[in-house]
Amino acid sequence: MKNPFIFGRAVAGEHFVDREEELSELTASLLSGQHIVLFSPRKMGKTSLIKRAFGELEDADALCIYIDLWQTTSTHAIAKEIVGSVVNKTYTSAEKLGRELKDLFRSLRPKVYIEMDGQIGVELGREAVGGMEEALRDALDLPERVAKRKETRIIIAFDEFQEITHLNGLQLEKIFRSTLQHHENVSYIFAGSERSLINMIFGEKERPFYRFAKQMELNPISDDVLERFITDKFIRSGKEIDRDAAAWIAEFSGGVPYYVQHICHEVWYMTGRTADMGIVERCLKEQILPSLSSGFQTIWSRIRSREQRKLLICIANEDQPRIYSQKLIEKYELKSPGHVGKAVRALNGAGLMDGNGIEDLFFEEWVRVTFSF
Ligand SMILES: Nc1ncnc2c1ncn2[C@@H]1O[C@H](COP(=O)(O)OP(=O)(O)O)[C@@H](O)[C@H]1O
Ligand SMILES: [Mg+2]
Known part of the structure; x- marks a missing residue:
């Protein structure tokens, strides 16, 4: 007998449960050209929902491309990832692609070859005309050019999009935004797991992505x-x-x-x-x-701060704790509501808390049994 429960990778098919409404909202929006920000804390099922939605979208003849920014550590890597996944999704033969390369790019002159597994590999080279910024713009425009040429809609999911802030944040956001805004045949999903960063990128008036996409939060x-x-x-x-x-x-x-x-x-x-x-x-x-x-x-x-440790112990040991209440502040020897607030912000920033709760339930359980109160 095979273990019917799966974790550690996105699930689909019979392993996927619920999310009917989210699924239809997501697919309908994307097919109509509406971009989406998909937020939830880690492990809520964003990547699984995206892959599941891709199934439906492909049935509706859209071409779907998934790009994880978690592993990309440079602008060059993002450009390469975009070009590689777009050509693999849209070209079945390297020869045909080779013939069309000239028309598909402005400044990039990628070399294409066949990898061992039959995939089309691309080598970007680092000496694009106009430097790295122009190279990234060129790569970002590729899906729109291909979509027009093939007369189809392309859907691109950028997963863990908040990682962009750890690269060359604001500058990259500007390049992305000013390029993507001209796309008419590509719809984008920006998925992210860090509330404060996602709110910053899409919710702050001064940021390039302000109001660029419809917000969807994945709930329990x-x-x-x-x-x-x-x-x-x-x-x-x-x-x-x-x-x-x-x-x-x-x-x-x-x-x-x-x-x-x-x-x-x-x-x-x-x-x-x-x-x-x-x-x-x-x-x-x-x-x-x-x-x-x-x-x-x-x-x-x-976790060097004693206040932060005490706060975690408090949250783990109490049922629905009111962490700013005088009662709990005294019981757990926290200093003041102001100090609690500071610890909450620091722990959110470190990814250990989401809002006023501990993000990882197993970590919470471990804190509870290790430091029982
Ligand atoms: N709709 C779902 N039905 C059943 N299991 C799910 C579903 N969504 C997520 N999971 C489970 O949760 C795990 C984490 O999901 P994932 O999509 O990677 O979340 P996220 O991208 O939000 O971190 C999956 O490996 C799977 O075990
Ligand atoms: Mg994910």
Whole structure:
């Protein structure tokens, strides 16, 4: 029997649950030429939703291209990634592409070749006419030129778009914005997981991307839907899970599908015939948390501020904590609402908190059991 729960990569098909409304809003907007900012904290399912939407969009004859900015560490790498993925999606033969290259670019003179796996490889060279900025503009304009030529709509998803701020932030944003705004046949998805950066890029009046795209926030999935998903998957794979155990996992996960899949993946292995609460508890305590603990220890040791540590301990130990209340400030020996606010901002910036909560539920659980109060 095959483990029916998957985590650690985007899911599709039978592994994908819910998101009907988001899916139809996303596909309808993109097909009409509306650009989208897709925000949620990590692990909520953005990349999965994008890949799922791509399936529908391709059925509607759009060409879909996925570009992850997480791995691109320079302007040159972004340009290369865009050119490489656009040509691979739109040209099946390197010869044909070779013949058309002249018409597709202004300043770039890419060399094309066939890679071992049959993909078309591109070499950009670093000496484009007009320098790197012009090279990037040229690359960014490629999808629009191809879309016109092929008389089709192209959809481009830039995943983890906030990474642009870690490169050459404002300057890159200006180049992107001033280029993309002329595109009529390409729709863009900008997905991001860091609230403050995404708000800054798309929400601040002075920024180039201000109001460029429609904002969509991916929310938690309802407990009922997740509970049913868990129960169904167990049954279809020849095992079972008690109702209270499935309900507990759904509730613990707070609607974030990643935790459901991760916990269930491990619980499924530990289960002979029927999973119950005992197995779920053992699984968290003896399997999942220990496997993550050394990473969490490293994170913890890097938090130098005592106020920040105390705040995390407070949040992990309290149910729906009102972190600015005098009661909790006294109980956890936090200094003042002002200090709490400062710690919240720092921890948000470090990606450990999202808003007033701890972002990673396993980290929260680890803090709770390690520093019980
Ligand atoms: N709609 C969904 N149905 C079932 N599982 C999902 C769904 N969306 C996400 N997941 C689970 O969550 C994990 C993280 O999803 P991902 O799309 O990578 O999130 P994000 O891009 O927001 O960080 C996936 O590997 C999968 O296990
Ligand atoms: Mg993602």
